[in-house]
Amino acid sequence: MLSSRTAWDLAANALAARTDALRASGRPILDLAESNPTHAGLAWAPEELAAALADPRVASYDPAPQGLPAAREAVARYLASRDAVVDPERILLTASTSEAYALLFKLLCDPGDEVLVPAPSYPLLDLLADLEAVRLVRYPLRYDGSWHLDLAALEAAIGPRTRAVVVVSPANPTGAVLDADELAALDRLCAANDLALLGDEVFADTALRPCPSVAAGDREALAFHLSGLSKVCGLPQLKVGWIAAAGPAARVGPALARLEVVADAYLSVSGPAQLALPGLLARREGFLAPLRARLAANRAALAGVHGAAADVLASAGGWTAVLRIGETRDEEALCLDLLDEGVVVHPGFFYDFERPGHLVVSLLPPPPVFAEGIRRVIDRCGRADFASGSGR
Ligand SMILES: Cc1ncc(COP(=O)(O)O)c(C=O)c1O
Known part of the structure; x- marks a missing residue:
């Protein structure tokens, strides 16, 4: 009865289910997958937004x-x-x-x-x-x-x-x-x-x-x-x-x-x-200026990341960064393990990388959250038990 174009597998995969459970648990988390600026301390002042939307012409439909x-x-x-x-x-x-x-x-x-x-x-x-x-x-x-x-x-x-x-x-x-x-x-x-x-x-x-x-x-x-x-x-x-x-x-x-x-x-x-x-x-600069400062601060926290555990791929803009963790590490196992430590990151396979071995992080979180999250990611990558995952 339903169309083939909507015939998706709607069962949540292990990673999505565990991420949802962690977010719902109320435990403090370091969410490096946060892509919503209004949840990352970059929201407009409510009164400024309300004033922008207060136009008497809204009563008419044209x-x-x-x-x-x-x-x-x-x-x-x-x-x-x-x-x-x-x-x-x-x-x-x-x-x-x-x-x-x-x-x-x-x-x-x-x-x-x-x-x-x-x-x-x-x-x-x-x-x-x-x-x-x-x-x-x-x-x-x-x-x-x-x-x-x-x-x-x-x-x-x-x-x-x-x-x-x-x-x-x-x-x-x-x-x-x-x-x-x-x-x-x-x-x-x-x-x-x-x-x-x-x-x-x-x-x-x-x-x-x-x-x-x-x-x-x-x-x-x-x-x-x-x-x-x-x-x-x-x-x-x-x-x-x-x-x-x-x-x-x-x-x-x-x-x-x-x-x-x-x-x-x-x-x-x-x-x-x-x-x-x-x-x-x-008034976009009222959002863009603090956004750029946020992105720069979080990129600076990544500047020191290069070594055996992970390195950071060069980027020319945007709200995300890519960590290369090595092809022999299992991205999903690493992400699940990081969830246990309260850190949410995306595996590279969400994004169709040609080769395995990447994590994707959002640059939107407040810098202290981002820096601590990255510290835990690098620490986890550095531990020997992840050196021999199956890869994807
Ligand atoms: C590259 C890119 N294009 C488009 C969108 C969707 O934007 P919109 O919220 O305007 O639908 C996104 C959302 O993350 C995106 O990353």
Whole structure:
């Protein structure tokens, strides 16, 4: 009776079940998987948020499938600050970046069509693709002291049913940032193969080196920048994201016309949130400045981590860090063991690393929590009983 696209195995795996039990136990924990800024001491002041949402116009319902013009203009100003000049008519609001993916998959793909996504990458993409009956095909990011696109491998992954390429820059969890040359090469490749280029840029404001937008410059391909208030302002609860289209008018025009119809079917972006968007975006540094300080403090705590027990992979931005613990250590056994010590971390296999032997930690926790959590991780990795796990 139920669809095959939702036929997931819903039994919680051992790690998820033990993590839930630990969180529910009330025991003090060092949660290095915390990705919610509002739970990490980075929340907006309640009165500031309440004031931003207090607009008398919230009493009226004036649906606009693309999003209210003033809100789209505010997104255009945000993009201009990132050197991407985008006409507000090429911007469409969504309820989140996740929903932006869903709308674009509907626009670009028939059931069974393929979208290329990076590996490693974050697990939500699989779920979003399942829900649109789209098949994800991985292309590798390569690490040689920093992360790079392997354009030849990406090109080899293109098949007759490929419709789009997703890039995440800075990436989750690696912090990989695409430079202008990589982006230009990818743009040409997409244009030549009639593929859309989707740039997930939710972490762009934390990039540690120049992080060009897919919406900047003259794109040859049909390109879409995706982002939202969840990461740009630390306000996932507002439920506002956006898509900004780039590329030749002949490609962008028809795509946006259809996208507007898709958006019109749901009208999912809340009116009060759209009205608040310009004011919230204008005050984003109130969130971003403390966020950057937090990320820097936690990165500094990682600076001393290099040795036999674990080392830290270089990252160019984002809210996460990757520890390399060696291929012979069993990631899951290590994570379970750390739970017993009150420390929550993610195993690398959640994120599709090509090789085993990684842990992923969030850089959001308060620095004392982060430093103590990392100390316990390194201590655990250093103990001999983990030197001979089976790996995954
Ligand atoms: C790279 C990336 N893109 C998109 C999202 C989802 O963002 P949103 O909350 O706007 O749906 C996440 C969430 O962690 C993410 O890591």
